[in-house]
Amino acid sequence: MKKHIFCLISLILPMSGFVSCEMMEEAGDAKKVEPITVSYKVNAVTGFVDANGNGAPDPSFPTEGLQVNFVNYNEGSVFESVADAEGIATTTLPPGVYTINVFGSVENEGETYYLNGAQTNIPLIKNISREEAAVGSTINLRPAKVGPLCIKEVYYCGIAPFYFRDQTYEIYNNGDEVYYLDHLCFTQLYPNVATAVLPSWPTSEGKDNFVYGITLWQFPGNGTDYPLAPGESVVVVQEARDHRENNPGSFDNSMAEFEVWAGGKPERDNPNVPNLEYVYWGGSINTFQWLTSVFGAAFCLYQPGQKLTFNDNSYWILGETTQKEVTGTYEWAKIPADKVMDGVEFLPTMADLNMKRIPGFVDAGGFSVGATYIGKPAARKMTGRRDDGTPLYQDTNNSTEDFEMLDSPAIRRNGEKVPSWSPSLHN
Amino acid sequence: MTKYIGLKSVCCLLFAAGAAFPAGAQDGDALNTPASVERIKAGGLWLTHTNNAAGAILDNASYYANAAFDYHMSNGTFKQAQSGKRNNGFGFSTDGGGFLGDDKKFYVWGEFNYSRDKIREAQYNASLIDPLRRMPFYIADTSKSKWINQGFDMRVKAATHLIRNKLLLGFEGRYEVGNGAKQKDPRPEVELSRVEVIPSLLFRFGKRHSIGADFDYYSRRERGEASVTNLRNNPSIWMMVAPGFFKQGSIDPNGSPSGLGDYNANSMGGGLQYGYTAERIRIVLSGNYARTVEDAKTADHPNPSPTTTTAQSTERPYFLGTTRKDAFDVNLNAKFDNASGSHSWYVNLSYRDDDMDGIEYIQSFDNAPDVQEYVVDFKTVRSNYTQQSAKGEVSLMRNGSGNDYRWTVGADAEYVKDGYIYYIPRSTQDVESLRLNAYAKKNFRTGDLSRLLVGLKVGGSKNLSAEMDYNGYHAEEQCFTDFTLKDFYYLSSSYVHAGASVTYSHLGILKNTAVYTGAAFDIYKMCTHKDLFDQRIFMQFNLGMTF
Numbered sequence: 001m002k003k004h005i006f007c008l009i010s011l012i013l014p015m016s017g018f019v020s021c022e023m024m025e026e027a028g029d030a031k032k033v034e035p036i037t038v039s040y041k042v043n044a045v046t047g048f049v050d051a052n053g054n055g056a057p058d059p060s061f062p063t064e065g066l067q068v069n070f071v072n073y074n075e076g077s078v079f080e081s082v083a084d085a086e087g088i089a090t091t092t093l094p095p096g097v098y099t100i101n102v103f104g105s106v107e108n109e110g111e112t113y114y115l116n117g118a119q120t121n122i123p124l125i126k127n128i129s130r131e132e133a134a135v136g137s138t139i140n141l142r143p144a145k146v147g148p149l150c151i152k153e154v155y156y157c158g159i160a161p162f163y164f165r166d167q168t169y170e171i172y173n174n175g176d177e178v179y180y181l182d183h184l185c186f187t188q189l190y191p192n193v194a195t196a197v198l199p200s201w202p203t204s205e206g207k208d209n210f211v212y213g214i215t216l217w218q219f220p221g222n223g224t225d226y227p228l229a230p231g232e233s234v235v236v237v238q239e240a241r242d243h244r245e246n247n248p249g250s251f252d253n254s255m256a257e258f259e260v261w262a263g264g265k266p267e268r269d270n271p272n273v274p275n276l277e278y279v280y281w282g283g284s285i286n287t288f289q290w291l292t293s294v295f296g297a298a299f300c301l302y303q304p305g306q307k308l309t310f311n312d313n314s315y316w317i318l319g320e321t322t323q324k325e326v327t328g329t330y331e332w333a334k335i336p337a338d339k340v341m342d343g344v345e346f347l348p349t350m351a352d353l354n355m356k357r358i359p360g361f362v363d364a365g366g367f368s369v370g371a372t373y374i375g376k377p378a379a380r381k382m383t384g385r386r387d388d389g390t391p392l393y394q395d396t397n398n399s400t401e402d403f404e405m406l407d408s409p410a411i412r413r414n415g416e417k418v419p420s421w422s423p424s425l426h427n
Numbered sequence: 428m429t430k431y432i433g434l435k436s437v438c439c440l441l442f443a444a445g446a447a448f449p450a451g452a453q454d455g456d457a458l459n460t461p462a463s464v465e466r467i468k469a470g471g472l473w474l475t476h477t478n479n480a481a482g483a484i485l486d487n488a489s490y491y492a493n494a495a496f497d498y499h500m501s502n503g504t505f506k507q508a509q510s511g512k513r514n515n516g517f518g519f520s521t522d523g524g525g526f527l528g529d530d531k532k533f534y535v536w537g538e539f540n541y542s543r544d545k546i547r548e549a550q551y552n553a554s555l556i557d558p559l560r561r562m563p564f565y566i567a568d569t570s571k572s573k574w575i576n577q578g579f580d581m582r583v584k585a586a587t588h589l590i591r592n593k594l595l596l597g598f599e600g601r602y603e604v605g606n607g608a609k610q611k612d613p614r615p616e617v618e619l620s621r622v623e624v625i626p627s628l629l630f631r632f633g634k635r636h637s638i639g640a641d642f643d644y645y646s647r648r649e650r651g652e653a654s655v656t657n658l659r660n661n662p663s664i665w666m667m668v669a670p671g672f673f674k675q676g677s678i679d680p681n682g683s684p685s686g687l688g689d690y691n692a693n694s695m696g697g698g699l700q701y702g703y704t705a706e707r708i709r710i711v712l713s714g715n716y717a718r719t720v721e722d723a724k725t726a727d728h729p730n731p732s733p734t735t736t737t738a739q740s741t742e743r744p745y746f747l748g749t750t751r752k753d754a755f756d757v758n759l760n761a762k763f764d765n766a767s768g769s770h771s772w773y774v775n776l777s778y779r780d781d782d783m784d785g786i787e788y789i790q791s792f793d794n795a796p797d798v799q800e801y802v803v804d805f806k807t808v809r810s811n812y813t814q815q816s817a818k819g820e821v822s823l824m825r826n827g828s829g830n831d832y833r834w835t836v837g838a839d840a841e842y843v844k845d846g847y848i849y850y851i852p853r854s855t856q857d858v859e860s861l862r863l864n865a866y867a868k869k870n871f872r873t874g875d876l877s878r879l880l881v882g883l884k885v886g887g888s889k890n891l892s893a894e895m896d897y898n899g900y901h902a903e904e905q906c907f908t909d910f911t912l913k914d915f916y917y918l919s920s921s922y923v924h925a926g927a928s929v930t931y932s933h934l935g936i937l938k939n940t941a942v943y944t945g946a947a948f949d950i951y952k953m954c955t956h957k958d959l960f961d962q963r964i965f966m967q968f969n970l971g972m973t974f
Contacts, residue, residue: 020646020693020720027720027751030786033807033850074674076900077852094851095805097789123789125805200794327796349663351675 038124039090039133042066042083042102044115045140051203055140063087063141066104066115070124072096073354088130095125099354100139103364103398113143116397117208117360121196142208142337142361148175149184149301150342150395152233152380152416155409158294159249159375165268166243166250167292168377168409171301172233172416174393179228182221183306184341186236186260187213189298190282190332194347194355194366200326204319208359211300211340212323213333214283215290217260217276218308226421231390233416236260238290240273249375251409255424260290273423279308280316282332294372296346298358302335337361344399346378353400365400377409389415459491459973460932460941462870462880463830467491469762469773469822472702472711474524474536476760476775479639479700480584481597481629482711483524483534489830492523495943495971503963505953507917508550508910509558511574516544524584532588543577549609551910553664554651554688556607556617561812563785564723564748566653566688567665567673567906570611578605578619589631599625601645613664615688617651629700639700643717649690668748669785669810669849670856671899671911689744692721696754707764714757723747745790745801751808752783768826773837775820785810813846831870831878838865845918852898858919859891876935880945882928890955893919913959921954926965932973940974 044061068089070079075096081089083102103116119139128137152172158164169186173179190212191199199212217236219226228234235256243250254270261268261275264287269275278290292299308315316322322331343362347355349370356366369376380393381404391414394402412418418425459467467489468475473482500515524536549572552558554565556576580603587596601623608616627641665673696717703710724744756779763772789805822837840863847856864886871879895915901907930945949965 020644020695023691023693023720023722024695024718027722027749027786030749030751030784030806030808033809035851075672076674094809095789095807097791121791123791123804125789197792197794349676 035092035094036127037092038128039088039130041133041138042087043138043140044143048206049140049209050206062106066102069101071099088133098122098124114397115141115143116364117141118364120356147341148173148179150174151344153377155377157369158373160373163247165239167238168253169236170233173228173230176230180224181219181226181228182223184219185216185302187300187302188215189358190214191357193293194352196355211335213335216280216333218279231417232419239268240270257422262287262290264288279310280333283330295348298345300343301341302339364398367399367403369405376405378403379406458934458941460878461930461943462832464491464493466830466832472760477700477713478625478698479627479641480599481586481595481627483586484595490525493973494521495969497969499967501965505951505960505963509552511546512548514546518542534586536584539581541579546574549574553613553615563669565667567667572609572611574607574609576607595629597627612655613653615651615653619649621647635704637702641698643696645694647692651688665906671897671907689724694719710761712759717754719752721750743800746788749786750783754781771824773822778817781814783812784808811848816843834869836867854897854899856895858893860888862888878932880930884926887923890919890921916956916959920956922951924951940972942972944970
């Protein structure tokens, strides 16, 4: 026994010394921080962008005047710059991990385009000259035409104690022409929860050419059955009922147009409210309910332009309409960037913007109500009203700027109109 | 607190510490009392003031042993936020030393301390058992919470006899174990351990001169894991990197990585000593240098949540930061006896210079299937902390019979300068203070077998200068206004304090043993920033024995 103890001590002491020396050597290498000057080039890209973020820039598409913010979410610092005539923004900042946010709109060929985008978790540790920026440090943005539909309000966090069956989503026509909801997919995006470690997709996917859906709920219709006029909204809920019967702190969303009922627990299906059909569900299906993360999920509106069917093997094909992570097991729906109409990303807290997990062209920012089970919705800021009294909402494709937290959930709180086909008008 | 230090290990260590005490009756003509222990320690210049255990032989200290239980409490608002407002606890401590063997040539000294403390209404600490140990990388939260801390540490020093009339070899070992648990969400359970070894040697030249050297190495680990029991809340936290510089976050009910901390410190250093011994004069001049590096990392989460409704903790460990500290000190300790030996003067002068860099990392996650780890891309020194202090202390002791003293008076003055820089954006904080203290103790002989030791002390701290220039990004946030700024006001405050202590000893109840009981009271009263702080009192009661 004594011999064993002696041997152990003989081993531990020199090993401790080695570990100690290595630690001291590594710590000894650290030098005092110095500021660096970095340039970043903003490109408008309309074609395919490869996995390294390289795409063929469209030199005719202007980027001058776009706001370029270098945001260090860990430190809470923002260094602002503006893209010049060559599309290059320059600033001086301390080394760190930055999210480079670009936002603004440009006029091109008589039309207005949003050029919103972000590159997250970019380590900036040395000077980057304008010349280096032009060939390497670039951010490629996909111009997005201003669309009519927007996700206007999302109530996702639930209310204490642990009540989440009242999750509610309101989609609004913020434009000036009728939009037909037929075939539109209300989509929850992958990953389910915010993470600083983004999924690793096959390199053939490129970068930010697609977003990936967990669950796709498709509106019914044959093309013109579900018009949504300007100023009208459609309400989609997990379960349509007066939830105050279950939880006095909740609210009544029984007037919703659609439920997203997953097929199990028939007592949770309100027969007076039609159900959207899920046409894709990646991973394991929870038929009890469609519960999105109370910490905040990400959503988009996706128009595939056709009726989709769950488990249709002739449509859902790996590599074409679905994709797996490099090390993943599950397949997720693969949604082309140009088919995304609007998207919004919710996060556990506003300090978690460095965990943003969907591309900037879907949502250049992120939003959070800050905590779970507090009964507060995230709602788009109202900027004014039309002549008919219906509201106009802020939509810069940046939810950090566009959304605010309100005190309690409500349906059509600002006088949004009910579509003529709504079951709530006919029940 | 759900985890307790094993009784078995405590007993083993108690036995080990006790083994350091030499057996057999003491050779003095009087029994040791608490005053005797004080005098023996004051005269043990090598043992008390250096890390060179070999020098204990030159101290030629008398045998003593002391063991005591104590109950202590503190209360008041003159405190740092992490300290707790109303604290109490109890402890057991024992120490003793003497020459071993038939020819009494080997010296052995040992110490064992156990304490268990309740720290109430502590704020801005969800990571560390000792949040005031100048570790800038930790998790802070706002909830006023109780911490329950307990731990023990034991030290052993041993010195050989004089080899070839020139060389002495010494060794000091120290082992410390502790744990702490915060009682409100987020509620980390933290465990620490520390092992230190200090081999030393000393050359003696003639009867008067000696030169010594020691090598000091320690390893310290502190690891904590936070949990949330009230699942209705995910409490807000701040991941601190420096005063006024932090990132806000939250801990989810499954314990996110930000709620976990894994601190690993290694320190290497050494010291040189010179000693002079004459008939009535003893002087020890010593200097020490140590470099301490401490990595602060998150720890792997043992049970990532399978649920899809919560933020899962799948992240691998990553650096919160590293501290790199260089500490240097020089000390002059002397004892002068008058011709008759009735009075002794003690002089202790010291200068200390600590310089600590706060290293921050830029890390990225290598998502390659065979790696799946955070890798360090870049590291820089983002902050620096300095502390210089110069202290002078002089005391006069009227020696009594045996190892006792009749009375002692003393005073000390200390100049302390604390500095802090965060390089980008440049923010600085500088505080200079002068502290003065004076004390007097009288050891009354209340009977043939009883003593009453009464002490009084007064003092204060005068702030000489204080300046904060904050250019960070969180000037409006609670963690800055209520914590960083308030802490600066605390550090730059002026105060006065006074204290009294009384210890009654009775000798002979047990053979060769003095049993004592005592009480001490101290009060600290603010002179500045009275709108933020008032006063703080400390009380201690103890019951022990010396032999």
